Amino acid sequence: TYMPRPGDGTPRAVTLIPGDGIGPLVTGAVEQVMEAMHAPVYFERYEVHGDMVKVPQEVLDSIMKNKVCLKGGLATPVGGGVSSLNVQLRKELDLYASLVNCFNLPGLNTRHEGVDIVVVRENTEGEYAGLEHEVVPGVVESLKVITKFCSERIAKYAFEYAYLNNRKKVTAVHKANIMKLADGLFLESCREVATKYPGIKYNEIIVDNCCMQLVSKPEQFDVMVTPNLYGNLVANTAAGIAGGTGVMPGGNVGADHAIFEQGASAGNVGNEMLMEQKKANPVALLLSSAMMLRHLQFPSFADRLETAVMRVISEGKYRTKDLGGTSTTQEVVDAVIATLD
Amino acid sequence: ILRNYLCSMSPIQATMFPGDGIGPEIAESVKKVLNTAQVPIQWEEHFVGDKVDPRTQSFLTWESLESVRTNRVGLKGPMATPIGKGHRSLNLTLRKELGLYANVRPCYSLSGFKTRYDDVNLVTIRENTEGEYSGLEHQVVRGVVESLKIITRTASLRVAEYAFHYARTEGREKVSAIHKANIMRKTDGLFLTCCREVAEKYPDIKYEEVIIDNCCMMLVKNPALFDVLVMPNLYGDIISDLCAGLVGGLGLTPSCNIGEGGIALAEAVHGSAPDIAGKNLANPTALLLSAVMMLRHLKLHDKAEQIHNAITKTIAEGKYRTADLGGTSTTTDFTKAICDNL
Numbered sequence: 144t145y146m147p148r149p150g151d152g153t154p155r156a157v158t159l160i161p162g163d164g165i166g167p168l169v170t171g172a173v174e175q176v177m178e179a180m181h182a183p184v185y186f187e188r189y190e191v192h193g194d195m196v197k198v199p200q201e202v203l204d205s206i207m208k209n210k211v212c213l214k215g216g217l218a219t220p221v222g223g224g225v226s227s228l229n230v231q232l233r234k235e236l237d238l239y240a241s242l243v244n245c246f247n248l249p250g251l252n253t254r255h256e257g258v259d260i261v262v263v264r265e266n267t268e269g270e271y272a273g274l275e276h277e278v279v280p281g282v283v284e285s286l287k288v289i290t291k292f293c294s295e296r297i298a299k300y301a302f303e304y305a306y307l308n309n310r311k312k313v314t315a316v317h318k319a320n321i322m323k324l325a326d327g328l329f330l331e332s333c334r335e336v337a338t339k340y341p342g343i344k345y346n347e348i349i350v351d352n353c354c355m356q357l358v359s360k361p362e363q364f365d366v367m368v369t370p371n372l373y374g375n376l377v378a379n380t381a382a383g384i385a386g387g388t389g390v391m392p393g394g395n396v397g398a399d400h401a402i403f404e405q406g407a408s409a410g411n412v413g414n415e416m417l418m419e420q421k422k423a424n425p426v427a428l429l430l431s432s433a434m435m436l437r438h439l440q441f442p443s444f445a446d447r448l449e450t451a452v453m454r455v456i457s458e459g460k461y462r463t464k465d466l467g468g469t470s471t472t473q474e475v476v477d478a479v480i481a482t483l484d
Numbered sequence: 485i486l487r488n489y490l491c492s493m494s495p496i497q498a499t500m501f502p503g504d505g506i507g508p509e510i511a512e513s514v515k516k517v518l519n520t521a522q523v524p525i526q527w528e529e530h531f532v533g534d535k536v537d538p539r540t541q542s543f544l545t546w547e548s549l550e551s552v553r554t555n556r557v558g559l560k561g562p563m564a565t566p567i568g569k570g571h572r573s574l575n576l577t578l579r580k581e582l583g584l585y586a587n588v589r590p591c592y593s594l595s596g597f598k599t600r601y602d603d604v605n606l607v608t609i610r611e612n613t614e615g616e617y618s619g620l621e622h623q624v625v626r627g628v629v630e631s632l633k634i635i636t637r638t639a640s641l642r643v644a645e646y647a648f649h650y651a652r653t654e655g656r657e658k659v660s661a662i663h664k665a666n667i668m669r670k671t672d673g674l675f676l677t678c679c680r681e682v683a684e685k686y687p688d689i690k691y692e693e694v695i696i697d698n699c700c701m702m703l704v705k706n707p708a709l710f711d712v713l714v715m716p717n718l719y720g721d722i723i724s725d726l727c728a729g730l731v732g733g734l735g736l737t738p739s740c741n742i743g744e745g746g747i748a749l750a751e752a753v754h755g756s757a758p759d760i761a762g763k764n765l766a767n768p769t770a771l772l773l774s775a776v777m778m779l780r781h782l783k784l785h786d787k788a789e790q791i792h793n794a795i796t797k798t799i800a801e802g803k804y805r806t807a808d809l810g811g812t813s814t815t816t817d818f819t820k821a822i823c824d825n826l
């Protein structure tokens with residue numbers, strides 16, 4: 144049994160960003176379920192939208208105070224003048240690790256079985272450095288920056304995660320045969336950290352081969368650690384084979400703060416139809432908020448929430464369209480609440 | 485008439501690089517099958533040297549490159565780049581020197597070989613000369629390195645043009661440009677601008693843009709959504725391997741490099757597979773299908789069709805399959821079975 148310290152049950156404040164598109168719908172689902180199970184959290188809500196130039200300071204202040212945030216997607220305009228707020232948030236708060244858990248949900252049939260992959264992705268540098276310029280008309284350069292510091296800390300996080308969660312293997316994903324210096328430095332850092340965890344197997348895989356292996360033999364992977372862009376692709380591929388964006392939980396974490404969001408395509412805001420019909424799948428964000436409850440040291444609430452969600456999925460009566468069903472978000476939420484024990 | 489007759493009799497010269505690792509074994513298989521099918525091709529074989537040729541700065545000799553330039557068509561096995569400094573990678577040398585700007589990788593479910601996906605029929609077209617593969621990297625200070633990704637208008641237009649041209653001539657309906665312009669606004673942004681410009685000239689071909697991470701997800705959920713995909717170098721590398729995974733692995737997927745002035749250098753997508761090299765275990769299908777692409781390029785459609793059918797028939801029969809397809813056949817037995825099915 145879990146023996147809390149006195150006072151551990153005091154409700155904790157969590158910053159809530161409903162976001163754009165389907166964001167309010169799925170964060171709303173979380174609010175309802177949290178309330179139904181009397182979880183010791185309360186939300187401080189902020190309106191943030193993808194078309195803002197910057198994340199408002201009060202939002203950052205709130206997250207810094209609360210340390211924990213739950214958020215829906217923020218739309219990223221393609222090729223426009225503003226930079227992605229999802230990326231800004233990660234950078235401002237130095238949430239250097241992104242974690243996505245891709246696994247087969249019991250009862251949900253997909254093309255692949257035995258998938259249980261955790262992608263730990265470096266979140267602050269690499270191809271997302273945002274350093275780009277036009278050299279002469281018609282020639283543009285983009286800088287990918289890899290540092291020892293960031294590579295080491297993400298490697299440490301991945302191994303620590305593996306150690307704490309009884310995972311057996313960490314796979315580093317790279318393209319060091321081409322980017323010898325940049326990805327080479329990343330690998331070098333991973334290897335160094337690996338020597339400190341003799342109990343955890345370490346191997347390396349080239350990113351293209353990795354994607355191929357993911358679609359053919361995903362069961363071979365356990366924890367994966369990646370630079371920024373590869374992590375994005377690997378996580379989406381892994382999410383795709385195990386059921387899709389709508390069910391994979393994830394979060395971003397740094398030394399001091401954490402933001403929980405839909406794991407893959409966190410920037411996804413769904414399409415018009417999903418919004419109009421109110422049929423977004425709340426499962427990903429519900430599972431993410433279970434991760435959040437664990438992060439807040441409320442493991443029993445996390446377990447209850449997770450169990451209820453899994454049961455609803457495996458019973459198969461209430462599923463949204465992306466899982467082959469016809470339910471609305473609210474019907475799934477009601478089912479989860481009814482299943483809570 | 486006499487001229488035509490002579491032409492059809494005198495064989496076409498084509499360059500062949502057997503390459504490293506499993507290369508010689510699968511190249512042997514190709515020669516055997518094409519021979520049996522009486523394809524009028526005469527191979528000019530070239531090997532990778534053991535010294536750096538100063539004219540190419542790599543282990544590939546100038547003569548080898550000249551051979552491709554003259555013949556304008558060739559087939560290449562995988563080439564592993566020997567580790568060490570002071571020379572260029574072999575594949576890079578070929579690409580740069582021959583201006584191989586587009587890499588065409590058709591990916592389709594082979595009838596008769598069941599995978600988890602049986603509705604794949606798409607073609608990835610990868611920009612081959614720049615992007616993340618510029619090779620420009622440096623250490624800024626200790627512990628900080630930068631790697632440059634270069635996107636140019638010229639190269640982007642050229643590959644986009646090829647993609648649409650390909651779509652039209654192959655009777656395909658849609659071209660999807662794959663990018664990450666929400667993050668790399670300027671580089672991938674330029675790539676998209678170029679694709680859009682070219683798309684305007686091809687109103688009969690549908691055009692769409694898909695963010696690469698979403699593309700990965702869509703591909704594994706429903707690959708039938710795609711037709712022709714065009715993309716910068718690194719994305720092409722990753723996506724084409726992912727697609728290979730959908731249809732049964734690297735042993736099956738061919739490709740063809742298109743170069744300046746219409747050079748075509750066909751090659752398998754896979755590498756030298758050092759783990760199985762020299763063991764008579766390699767699946768020659770990828771290189772065979774690459775040779776088929778080469779034959780189509782040479783307008784030898786009947787031969788191409790004949791060989792293609794023999795391959796699919798052999799795999800579908802299931803009696804002879806290599807280990808990567810779950811069988812126990814050797815490369816030679818599988819090759820023989822294909823020859824018998826011609």
Ligand SMILES: Nc1ncnc2c1ncn2[C@@H]1O[C@H](COP(=O)(O)OP(=O)(O)OP(=O)(O)O)[C@@H](O)[C@H]1O
Nearest residue numbers: 388389408411412413414422423424425465698701
């Ligand atoms: N929570 C969710 N519930 C239901 N569908 C979802 C959910 N999240 C994502 N999707 C759907 O999964 C697909 C892939 O999402 P992704 O973010 O990768 O794409 P997108 O660029 O937003 O695509 P689209 O324009 O179709 O919305 C989309 O069709 C999206 O609407």
Ligand SMILES: Nc1ncnc2c1ncn2[C@@H]1O[C@H](COP(=O)(O)OP(=O)(O)OP(=O)(O)O)[C@@H](O)[C@H]1O
Nearest residue numbers: 563564734735754755756757759760766767768808
């Ligand atoms: N034609 C083939 N038949 C059977 N297996 C293959 C074939 N080609 C590749 N493989 C397998 O696929 C895996 C990846 O092979 P590949 O040669 O592409 O690796 P690589 O490390 O990228 O090599 P390289 O450095 O030469 O590119 C290996 O395990 C190999 O055995």
Ligand SMILES: [Mg+2]
Nearest residue numbers: 351721722725
């Ligand atoms: Mg590749």
Ligand SMILES: [Mg+2]
Nearest residue numbers: 753754755756
């Ligand atoms: Mg390779």
